[in-house]
Amino acid sequence: MTVTLTTTGPLLPGTDADCAYDVTVVGAGVVGSAIARELARYDLRTALVDAADDIGDGTSKANTAILHTGFDAVPGSLEARLVREGRELLAAYAAETGIPVERVGALLVAWDEDQLAALPRLRDKAARNGYHASRVIDAGELRAREPHLGPGALGALEVPDESIICPWTTPLAFATQAVRAGVHLHLNCRVRGVDSDTEGHTLTTSRGPLRTRYLVNAAGLYADEIDRLLGNEVFTVTPRRGQLMVFDKLARGLVGHILLPVPGPEGKGVLVAPTVFGNVLLGPTAEELDDKTATGSTAEGMRLLREKGRRIVPALADEEVTAVYAGLRAATGQEDYRIQEYPELRYVAVGGIRSTGLTASMAIGRHVTGLLAATGLEIAGPRALPLLTMPNLGEAFPRPCLSPGLVAEDPAYGTLVCHCEQVTLGEIRDALSATIPPHSLDGLRRRTRARGGRCQGFHCGAAVRALFEEARP
Ligand SMILES: Cc1cc2nc3c(=O)[nH]c(=O)nc-3n(C[C@H](O)[C@H](O)[C@H](O)COP(=O)(O)OP(=O)(O)OC[C@H]3O[C@@H](n4cnc5c(N)ncnc54)[C@H](O)[C@@H]3O)c2cc1C
Secondary structure, eight states: OOOOEESSSOOSSOSOGGGOEEEEEEOOSHHHHHHHHHHTTSSOOEEEEOSSSSTTOSGGGSSOOEEOOOTTSOTTSHHHHHHHHHHHHHHHHHHHHTOOEEOOOEEEEEOSHHHHHHHHHHHHHHHHTTOOOOEEEEHHHHHHHOTTOOTTOOEEEEETTOEEEOTTHHHHHHHHHHHHTTOEEEOSOOEEEEEEETTEEEEEETTEEEEEEEEEEOOGGGHHHHHHHTTOOOOOOEEEEEEEEEEOGGGGGGOSSEEEEOOBTTBSOOEEEEOTTSOEEEEOOOEEOSOTTOOOOOHHHHHHHHHHHHHHOGGGGGSOEEEEEEEEEEEOSSSSOEEEEEGGGTEEEEEOOOSOHHHHHHHHHHHHHHHHHHHTOOOOOOOOOOOOOOOOOOTTSOOGGGOHHHHHHOGGGGOEEETTTTEEHHHHHHHHTSSSOOSSHHHHHHHHOTTOSTTTTTTTHHHHHHHHHHHOO
């Protein structure tokens, strides 16, 4: 297995049309990585490039990590179809590769008579989206299942297949499998210009020119800017910030399901949900901004979340907050994805993947590959990809330090470095020497959970940094 992963220096192949890539995917978020993985199944020279120093470093690292059923999508939309298909694909892929998923189910809680009256309509909408397992439950059953719910809940719509998933392992698995199958991954590689001709494109990047026959734009928040470089004026991305609070693991017992509000005119609203890491999430907010880098948290956002959280699960107010974060949805003023092929340009734009891209990622990968083929890209296959097993980050599955056999075999799996999250020397060592190693301490956290617990690295920070620095070339 030859892996091509570059982070500095000029790119290969160069500007010569004969040694161009067949396809270049711009953006190594969960969507671009899923597309690259799908393309890896065909006999193609494929590149995946990202401006950041890691994969999954944009919106994909900061979401609510729910594997949606698509029960509440707009029936008949492209998003509805790709979320439905993507959930099936990703659930199966997660089981195969060890990405943590827990099928905890969701309850859409009605807090007033209008919301209660809306539940049967939402159940019927779910059925129109091909999801038939949802049912309305009364206040008694709701309280029996969620005893810590605030007073006044009148009933709920149960959606038993809504699940929680690890948002970090997912894009890493896609990208790892793609590069092991021959896709070239170029990081620190910002696309600044596109010069198109009848044979393809020459990309001007921060690391020099890159020649490609076909181009896929999966640049998330910046997909509109890449699209403009191709001469289009079709959509504008307006970042919609979602701030979230992460409660300590002691809060986990307060919440059994994903607790969703009944959607209103202002959108999907604030939820309370468990995470696969054993915490509880509260959020997200929905704030229209014009700054694509505004991923900070605000006092006003936290105040609003606390107020909403107190209504849903009052006891949460007494729990400790481990961390806060914010992600930016790539809103484009349209309630659907903006995936568009341009045969004459040998180009596919993948824009507006706002709130469901984690779930739909694998289906988007298949859909875009189909569009590329329809656009003229010759593809033969598909072939099977090399099997992959990802390290487990999920609290509900065996962690290395709790596996006596593994610890006996290699004592590094019994040597705890991060005590809050029970991360061992063996896991940190493995992440630092993996196919796609981290280039920052945050990248290491997303691969191991180290420094992600209640002390936020206060105790293990120096030891983790020392291991990270030692492993750097
Ligand atoms: C608060 C919040 C909650 C969410 N909850 C869920 C959920 O529960 N379930 C779910 O399925 N989805 C959820 N989502 C949506 C999901 O996170 C996104 O749809 C998904 O992460 C989008 O992935 P992406 O790859 O399109 O974008 P990104 O992850 O942003 O990736 C785009 C990449 O392109 C790169 N890039 C940009 N410009 C350039 C350039 N010029 N050159 C090179 N590279 C470039 C960036 O560096 C970035 O890495 C949520 C989103 C938010 C914000």
